[in-house]
Amino acid sequence: MTRFFRYFAAVAAVVLAHSTFAQTASAPAPKASPAMFNSVSVDETLTFWGKKNVDTVTELDSTIKGKLYDLLGWHITVPVYSQDSTGYGAIDVGVDYALFTGEKFLGSVTNFSVEAGAWMPTGSAGYGTDNVNPHVGFNYDMTWGSVV
Amino acid sequence: MLWVGSYAYTPVFGNYNNYGLNAESFVAYKWDSLAVGLDLNQWYTEGSNVAFLGPKAEWKVSNNVDLNAGFGIPVWQEVNAANENSWNVTAGIGIKF
Numbered sequence: 001m002t003r004f005f006r007y008f009a010a011v012a013a014v015v016l017a018h019s020t021f022a023q024t025a026s027a028p029a030p031k032a033s034p035a036m037f038n039s040v041s042v043d044e045t046l047t048f049w050g051k052k053n054v055d056t057v058t059e060l061d062s063t064i065k066g067k068l069y070d071l072l073g074w075h076i077t078v079p080v081y082s083q084d085s086t087g088y089g090a091i092d093v094g095v096d097y098a099l100f101t102g103e104k105f106l107g108s109v110t111n112f113s114v115e116a117g118a119w120m121p122t123g124s125a126g127y128g129t130d131n132v133n134p135h136v137g138f139n140y141d142m143t144w145g146s147v148v
Numbered sequence: 149m150l151w152v153g154s155y156a157y158t159p160v161f162g163n164y165n166n167y168g169l170n171a172e173s174f175v176a177y178k179w180d181s182l183a184v185g186l187d188l189n190q191w192y193t194e195g196s197n198v199a200f201l202g203p204k205a206e207w208k209v210s211n212n213v214d215l216n217a218g219f220g221i222p223v224w225q226e227v228n229a230a231n232e233n234s235w236n237v238t239a240g241i242g243i244k245f
């Protein structure tokens with residue numbers, strides 16, 4: 001009988017241990033804090049500006065952008081121009097902040113963000129600038145339908 | 149919409165300007181990962197302005213790659229004759245890491 005109780009106690013201990021383990025495993029993992037730099041991406045945009053009386057201007061914008069702590073967007077853009085000569089323009093450094101995202105408005109899903117930055121006093125002759133040129137702006141989009 | 153202060157080169161005007169205002173409006177229809185629509189791209193500066201209108205498409209190729217392309221012709225413009233615009237073509241790629 002004593003042996004039976006010992007066996008029963010051992011089985012109960014194993015069951016309890018598994019039960020505790022299962023509860024621990026199914027508990028939600030603590031949410032990791034966002035990395036300082038995340039959502040990093042690279043954009044390349046090529047634009048041809050056709051002119052009536054002079055040669056076409058070719059513009060290649062190279063951008064690296066991302067987010068700081070999943071909160072504030074940032075970007076650095078280097079434009080390169082080519083017409084009679086080729087050179088790079090002022091380097092653009094800026095940030096953006098989403099005031100609201102995915103809001104329901106007039107039956108649409110609406111996003112709105114503001115941005116600010118400056119073109120740095122750099123660049124080749126003919127395309128650069130001697131000044132810090134500030135810029136401000138906003139991006140706004142509305143999407144209707146189920147394909148959001 | 150973008151406002152640019154001070155003295156900067158703008159290819160659409162082909163020279164330096166004291167300020168600039170750029171507003172882009174894109175009205176599109178979406179099929180899953182593809183958006184096709186009409187794009188109106190307006191530029192203003194001291195005594196000059198131009199607006200391009202034309203088709204544009206954005207395609208989310210995969211979770212981390214986006215493509216876009218568009219074509220525009222001026223629907224109105226007041227630009228010095230030397231830099232008058234006749235068309236523009238743009239193409240872009242975005243890669244997320």
